[in-house]
Amino acid sequence: MRHNIIGIDVGGSHITLSQVDTEKKELISSSYVREHIDSFGKKEQIFEDWVAAINKAIEGLEKETLLLGIAMPGPFDYENGISLMLQGKFMDIYQVNIKEVLAERLSLSQDQIYFVNDAAAFLEGELYGGCVQGYKRVFGITLGTGLGTTFFKGEFSTDEDLWNSPFRDSICEDYLATRWFVKRYKQLTGETITGTKDLYEKPQELQAQMFEEYAESLGEFIVKYVKYYDPEAIVLGGNITKAYPLYQEKLQEYLEENDIHVKIEISKIFEDAAILGAASFAIKSQ
Template sequence: MQNVVGIDIGGSHITMAQVNPEKREIIHSTYIREHVDSFESREAIFSAWISAIKKGTNDLIKDDLLIGIAMPGPFDYEKGISLMQQGKFIDMYKVNIKKELAERLTISPDQIHFVNDAAAFLEGEVFGGCVQGYQRVFGVTLGTGLGTTFYNGKTATDENLWDASFKDSICEDYLATRWFVNYYAGLTGGKISGTKELLDKPKEIQSKIFDEYADSFAVFVVKYVMHYDPEVLVIGGNIAKAYPYFETRFNENLAKNNINLPVKISAIFEDAAILGAASYALKKG
């Protein structure tokens, strides 16, 4: 069996696990999650990454190892070079991360494969999640930000629609967590951190906010998703966990536009990027 590890790198963490390619699932006994401060120096970041990766691969034969890494952009995924100039990983700008990791792990750069984090989510759902067997899948992650990705039967690509024009601003302003925070504050003068806290509020407040969100999400699907001609829409991210609260209104809106699009909610949520990064490495390797 091929030794393969999936890694999800975010602004505050590195999460990884070995993956069983035959069962198409994470080997949960190998799961590691460690804090990494993306605003630290490159050496501090590399040290944290290498420490975690060594813990997760110390029982594997190096020559037979494939590593898939889900990484936020902007990033040159083929060459493994960070292009992030603001926010997280600033000290990694123009650094060849693939080469650095390979040298520090004493493996070949050809054993390391990078994939966009949004695309990794969908690769994971196609490989071992809720949309196995589908050929045309549009994926949306709804959380702190907005991730959009399309699977064409071969690979998933990042569609980068977060800053596409929407109403009087951009898509992310209406579909990410901050919209719930801002709308609730405007409606009540109170504070929530996201949909989880909204579920503790009075039903009439919940309904009003979720209905408004369902309307916006449906407009987004009509405007930006349908020209991909997807067989199914898969939703991940923390807001997806509240889908039952806006599902009916959302589907009613799609029906008004003569759209009958099956919706699947992520089966593996946070693990999707790990599984997707590993499956991408298997394809490339």
């Protein structure tokens, strides 16, 4: 049977999904859906919103041909589709079998639904239709509100969960996520920014200083943790990566000084990588 593949990315504030063209290895833009979700809301409302969004994306498709790949944040039992998020977002669906709920409400078999970690889905998307097609060993890093780390060595990408690993006087995420820019800018100026976008409008000298410091942190992280995976390439994604030209040279210098010569690739798909990767994961899992 030829399947209609749907990639779904479930985030803390939105659900984003699309049908996937498996020949072109890209999203079918006419089916693209993005809807707001209150992840702090009650279970019934969360499921209603998810199902409504999925129904928009699958409109007109035969139910028996569907295959759903769903990228979810952790902690989560991905094989069985059970949420293990006990704190913060999605607390009201803790220990709920989401695969069972979605199958029933969408009139699908549970065998048509696959879950994958959201960081791993990012890398799967870049391997499937993005910037690292054909590579055999790839380490993925997403730099944004949080720090995502994932590794692929020939079968499925795995979540490496390095965000809270020891780093300097704290943990990795404190130096590599958006909050570092907010905190450091406050230290230097006494003023507040919300993220790297705000830096584009600031004095160039200050901008250069912050991105140089950030490049050193990222380089140190790669030397301390990533090099031991011996990847052919490192792929960077997330919103901070969109500013890569501002810290590329310093990062490359740091890596060369530490005898690291791995290829750095920049995400081709960015926000949509997890959608494409979730779909790819579902295909590979058949």
